[in-house]
Amino acid sequence: MSPKKPLILVTNDDGITAPGIRALIEVMKELGEVIVVAPDSPQSGMGHAITLNDTLFCDELKLTETDKHKEYSCSGTPADCVKIATQEILHRKPDLCVSGINHGSNSSINVIYSGTMSAAVEAGIEGIPAIGFSLNDYSLHADFEPSKAYIKSITQHVIKNGLPKGVVLNVNIPKLTEAEIKGVKICRQAKARWEEEFDKRTSPQGRDYYWLTGEFINEDHGEDTDEWALAHNYISVVPIQFDLTAHHFIQDLNSWDLND
Template identity: 50%
Template sequence: MHILVSNDDGINSEGIYALAMELRKIADVTVVAPEKQMSAVGHAITVQYPLRVNPFYKNGELFGYAVDGTPADAVKLAVKALLKDKKIDLLISGINHGTNTSINIIYSGTVSAATEGTILGIPSIAISLATYAPNPDFSFAAKFAVKLAEFVFKNGLPKGTLLNVNVPPVSENEIKGVLVTRQGSAFWDDWFEIRKDPNGRDYYWLAGRFINYEQGDLSADHTAVQNNYISITPIHFDLTNYKAIDELKKSGLENLLKSLDKD
């Protein structure tokens, strides 16, 4: 089994190191990841500028390849250039340092790398450790990633679908189980702090707090993780709200041009 590993925290982060080292016990692993931290970049790709690739060494050994772009860039470049002639059985993005549940999925570079893998036809997984505490222990999440890799290698994934996995930041014996979940509806109540720079000019800094109104509902990813379950949400990149299509047709939207003619 050949596994491509990427992330959005950058190739020098602890989470990708723990993941790659654990996966090497069961598979050939190629690491291609952004050279710098790329959180909250969403599904950005670089089209206006060229990309550079540099080998990245860790503990005196070649660990992987650093790309001066986004997570989606790193995956595209790995699949379409660096590993063009090699079969890739699986892509795993992570282990992210921080939660990627509910609305955070939209902003997440970790998820974006796995989405790009799915677009390119590779079974893909995004995995995050649900804590912002400094220096968390990634070892259980890495062990779980290995089991999940074996599961997906054996069972495959539904077409066009990736798994978004969040692991609670607790010890192994406190974890209650695994739940297949949906993207929750928790959201950011955010605001901008307006401050003055040393020259007296305003600048705006985003701040916010995360609000979860689905406290009791374990079908929501965020609630599952808060209750010490590993959440696994199948996500896809068809953003169509199919239920709304009929509603809009009935509302007369398709006749809008006729009203334009009358003016």
């Protein structure tokens, strides 16, 4: 008897109709039993938002006859999708949760704003091994083909080895052909940031409004960073955690004598 196939929850933040999640579903179907619970509309930049002050809808989609898996479209955020999938649809923990493939980078500081990664982190909090995949190409016509073999291999390693409690993987893929990609590099998150520039406009009614734009600033040139890896044609894998404690600063803080 062959071992039981792992149950894989697939989600994303670009919405259930995005090409990126279609590519991810295709790869995951080669590795296990797939269930899809994803937002009904794009949720980019949602960070780790959850829906506290509104109702959530979650409807099963009608798929073609040849599809063997189930898909659900949810009105909430990526983190909501993971919560509702485990509690209301599966009624148990899946063996793995994958999120993406995001249209656009979630490397370095982008992880903080990322809906894709928030789904992976939410799964991690619930004790489910989880990976977020992003392709450094914002286009709706992005080519996900070169990513597929790498995504399959990284996922197989996670299925085989598991992940430690409190850790999920943030995988970013450069926009290159398969021949150009040099391989996979384990990295730390580069200390980069966005320098905002707001595009100020005036509405036809005379009210000022803004569009958020910005320039990406990376002053961290460490060769062990995800930005370095991506700029040098590698796929970056950063293990990330959700214990945010800055342990290195606790001793100093204690010397402040806040109780004096």
